Amino acid sequence: MGEEQQREERWRTEAYPMKGGDGMDSYANNSSYQRGGVDAAKKVIIEAVGEKLDVKSIVSSNIFRIADLGCSVGPNTFFAVESIINAVQSKWQYDQYQGGVLHDLDHHVCPEFQVFFNDHSSNDFNTLFTSLPPDRQYFAAGVAGSFYCRLFPSASLHFVHSSYAINWLSQVPKPIIDKSSAAWNKGKIHYSNSKDVVVEAYEVQYSEDMECFLHARAQEVVFGGLIALVIAGRPNGMPHSQNPQNITFELMGSCLMDMAKKGKVSEEKVDSFNIPMYLMSPQELEAAVDRNGYFRIERLEDLPNVLQLGGRPKSEVISSHWRAIMHGMMEVHFGRDVVIILDELLELFRKKLEEDLSLMDSISDTLYTFFALLKRQAME
Amino acid sequence: MGEEQQREERWRTEAYPMKGGDGMDSYANNSSYQRGGVDAAKKVIIEAVGEKLDVKSIVSSNIFRIADLGCSVGPNTFFAVESIINAVQSKWQYDQYQGGVLHDLDHHVCPEFQVFFNDHSSNDFNTLFTSLPPDRQYFAAGVAGSFYCRLFPSASLHFVHSSYAINWLSQVPKPIIDKSSAAWNKGKIHYSNSKDVVVEAYEVQYSEDMECFLHARAQEVVFGGLIALVIAGRPNGMPHSQNPQNITFELMGSCLMDMAKKGKVSEEKVDSFNIPMYLMSPQELEAAVDRNGYFRIERLEDLPNVLQLGGRPKSEVISSHWRAIMHGMMEVHFGRDVVIILDELLELFRKKLEEDLSLMDSISDTLYTFFALLKRQAME
Numbered sequence: 015m016g017e018e019q020q021r022e023e024r025w026r027t028e029a030y031p032m033k034g035g036d037g038m039d040s041y042a043n044n045s046s047y048q049r050g051g052v053d054a055a056k057k058v059i060i061e062a063v064g065e066k067l068d069v070k071s072i073v074s075s076n077i078f079r080i081a082d083l084g085c086s087v088g089p090n091t092f093f094a095v096e097s098i099i100n101a102v103q104s105k106w107q108y109d110q111y112q113g114g115v116l117h118d119l120d121h122h123v124c125p126e127f128q129v130f131f132n133d134h135s136s137n138d139f140n141t142l143f144t145s146l147p148p149d150r151q152y153f154a155a156g157v158a159g160s161f162y163c164r165l166f167p168s169a170s171l172h173f174v175h176s177s178y179a180i181n182w183l184s185q186v187p188k189p190i191i192d193k194s195s196a197a198w199n200k201g202k203i204h205y206s207n208s209k210d211v212v213v214e215a216y217e218v219q220y221s222e223d224m225e226c227f228l229h230a231r232a233q234e235v236v237f238g239g240l241i242a243l244v245i246a247g248r249p250n251g252m253p254h255s256q257n258p259q260n261i262t263f264e265l266m267g268s269c270l271m272d273m274a275k276k277g278k279v280s281e282e283k284v285d286s287f288n289i290p291m292y293l294m295s296p297q298e299l300e301a302a303v304d305r306n307g308y309f310r311i312e313r314l315e316d317l318p319n320v321l322q323l324g325g326r327p328k329s330e331v332i333s334s335h336w337r338a339i340m341h342g343m344m345e346v347h348f349g350r351d352v353v354i355i356l357d358e359l360l361e362l363f364r365k366k367l368e369e370d371l372s373l374m375d376s377i378s379d380t381l382y383t384f385f386a387l388l389k390r391q392a393m394e
Numbered sequence: 395m396g397e398e399q400q401r402e403e404r405w406r407t408e409a410y411p412m413k414g415g416d417g418m419d420s421y422a423n424n425s426s427y428q429r430g431g432v433d434a435a436k437k438v439i440i441e442a443v444g445e446k447l448d449v450k451s452i453v454s455s456n457i458f459r460i461a462d463l464g465c466s467v468g469p470n471t472f473f474a475v476e477s478i479i480n481a482v483q484s485k486w487q488y489d490q491y492q493g494g495v496l497h498d499l500d501h502h503v504c505p506e507f508q509v510f511f512n513d514h515s516s517n518d519f520n521t522l523f524t525s526l527p528p529d530r531q532y533f534a535a536g537v538a539g540s541f542y543c544r545l546f547p548s549a550s551l552h553f554v555h556s557s558y559a560i561n562w563l564s565q566v567p568k569p570i571i572d573k574s575s576a577a578w579n580k581g582k583i584h585y586s587n588s589k590d591v592v593v594e595a596y597e598v599q600y601s602e603d604m605e606c607f608l609h610a611r612a613q614e615v616v617f618g619g620l621i622a623l624v625i626a627g628r629p630n631g632m633p634h635s636q637n638p639q640n641i642t643f644e645l646m647g648s649c650l651m652d653m654a655k656k657g658k659v660s661e662e663k664v665d666s667f668n669i670p671m672y673l674m675s676p677q678e679l680e681a682a683v684d685r686n687g688y689f690r691i692e693r694l695e696d697l698p699n700v701l702q703l704g705g706r707p708k709s710e711v712i713s714s715h716w717r718a719i720m721h722g723m724m725e726v727h728f729g730r731d732v733v734i735i736l737d738e739l740l741e742l743f744r745k746k747l748e749e750d751l752s753l754m755d756s757i758s759d760t761l762y763t764f765f766a767l768l769k770r771q772a773m774e
Contacts, residue, residue: 074455077547126547130535135523143515143538153547155510155535158523167457167506167533 050320051244051383052090052177056097059242062387063101066312070109072238078102078125078172083161084179085131087141094175095129099151127152132165160184162226166234174235177244183290184223187215191286200285203267206260220292224302232308241388248293249382258377259293269362279355287347296384303388313387321378329367332378333360430700431763432470432557435624436477442767443481446692450489452618458482458505458552463541464559465511467521474555475509479531507532512545540564542606546614554615557624563670564603567595571666580665583647586640600672604682612688621768628673629762638757639673649742659735667727676764693767701758709747712758713740
């Protein structure tokens with residue numbers, strides 16, 4: 015395999031970590047949008063734990079094990095985990111003192127918590143470990159690997175959380191970067207305005223990935239355990255081409271093509287670059303959960319959209335947000351020039367947003383996120 | 395606190411990771427001596443698991459959890475873990491088919507293994523994760539933090555392994571870097587030929603650290619669980635000053651002082667540099683285990699000394715070995731100049747070895763390592 019081919023292969027199948035470290039461009043400092051999702055999900059998770067989780071019956075040996083899948087480097091993952099632990103502790107206390115009476119006096123020690131932070135092995139685990147909250151009330155561990163595979167022993171997890179992660183596919187669908195395929199996605203970096211065969215290739219990949227995700231989790235999560243998912247998606251019934259996040263990628267693709275036409279980046283490189291993200295609808299998730307059969311959906315609801323500007327211009331916040339996300343996958347594809355290309359791409363992108371304020375508002379204010387809570391069923 | 399003071403404080407209390415990555419100077423490529431220890435311990439561990447571990451009675455929920463404390467970056471940790479798993483599997487199979495009859499037909503599924511790789515958060519976990527054996531038969535996790543503190547939930551581990559790690563103290567004993575203290579260790583980098591008060595300061599630190607280690611493990615290891623320790627130490631009854639490893643540090647200290655006298659490194663820097671390693675004897679370990687009270691020593695024996703030369707000159711192998719070990723702590727203390735200082739130090743060290751072959755043989759061929767197997771006792 016030639017060097018270029020190797021790079022392509024690596025790009026197609028590898029992980030695209032968020033920008034590591036804690037610098038200005040890092041994911042750690044540009045994930046306030048995702049933080050909004052975590053905050054919005056917090057309330058729902060607290061309610062759901064109260065209603066749906068029977069802590070005492072699912073915990074053996076008094077250890078409650080939580081996994082955050084696709085955790086990146088924090089701080090969002092730490093907030094999310096803290097919320098879950100607080101919710102479980104409250105539920106546990108409530109159950110102990112139900113009706114004003116302390117039940118089961120011999121066993122009133124609250125479970126200890128062990129939290130597994132998972133992401134690809136290319137994730138910046140060293141930064142994650144050094145930034146763990148010093149006052150945390152749990153034992154922390156890192157687990158490297160794709161959550162589309164098995165990561166944990168059987169029946170060893172009580173709560174799985176995953177935020178803005180399962181919208182990433184395990185890989186770019188093969189046909190769309192195969193020049194000889196009808197689904198070759200020339201001149202595009204995503205699928206929303208592409209040929210039907212391209213959209214189908216993304217749908218097939220999504221379907222396979224979600225089956226792997228649910229199959230692996232069905233083995234890992236104890237009966238009665240929960241999975242909470244915060245998902246960047248698209249509303250039921252909305253065509254891909256009208257979904258704000260798809261529109262964003264479409265716009266970025268056109269900026270890249272503009273750069274290619276000016277010779278700032280190789281057109282062939284842009285042809286072979288595709289974003290491995292599928293924006294699923296709640297109905298699509300329901301169908302996948304039904305097909306898998308091991309989980310019941312306990313909650314499924316839209317989350318409010320929260321873009322925190324922190325006093326900065328909206329166009330700047332949006333482009334910084336996407337910069338942290340695009341950096342990893344563009345680096346693998348475009349190599350050393352990534353910073354120059356990314357600088358120009360995001361500058362072009364920002365200009366287009368400023369020229370079309372209604373477009374800017376639509377791709378920022380209506381970005382669609384939904385929440386799903388799955389409970390592991392004991393099989394008949 | 396001034397910058398220099400901060401550096402000193404950082405140096406006194408921080409972790410000194412082995413050289414990360416997989417370069418020529420890395421620990422990964424310069425740990426063949428420690429590999430010898432792992433190999434020598436393998437046979438003893440297999441025997442000990444066979445005799446002392448009742449897999450079925452200690453494993454609940456069919457998951458066998460192993461921790462390697464102070465694992466560094468591999469490959470030694472992977473060999474060690476593989477040996478333990480093979481030994482546990484053999485023991486488990488033997489118990490199932492004891493007397494030629496398959497007992498307990500309903501429960502003959504071998505436990506799944508979950509392995510926790512632990513080291514300080516400054517350890518190169520990204521290299522560790524990317525170099526995990528692809529064909530491993532366990533679920534892997536990384537745990538960052540000092541093993542002198544709690545790292546795992548109560549009663550959650552079945553087997554703890556630690557190789558060439560608990561000879562490292564949690565910190566340089568405070569009095570020996572305090573200019574106003576009687577134990578100020580001027581002109582020395584270790585304790586073997588120092589004043590009695592210096593030796594005592596090291597002994598006190600060792601004693602406190604070992605108490606913390608055993609106290610934390612007593613909570614984490616299940617009743618009947620095992621701790622296997624491979625320890626760089628000194629034979630019972632041998633004075634510190636005659637122990638080959640102490641002699642090595644003494645020699646390195648004198649090389650550093652030679653460099654200071656030639657102005658190649660600041661004398662003050664050398665005065666405040668001390669190696670936080672205590673070479674305990676098997677008797678000292680026994681005393682600590684007795685004081686703690688939660689474990690019984692099941693095996694305690696010397697390991698054969700194996701320096702693998704791989705066709706390279708002995709003096710070169712020895713200096714590469716120490717280079718990988720010294721790099722981390724010297725970097726924190728000497729800052730950016732570490733490579734230059736280390737180059738010259740190891741060159742001087744190598745020359746001194748070549749000038750005195752009997753010294754070289756004594757500090758390489760008689761380096762003392764011992765093995766201890768501890769079993770967690772159920773308390774009365």
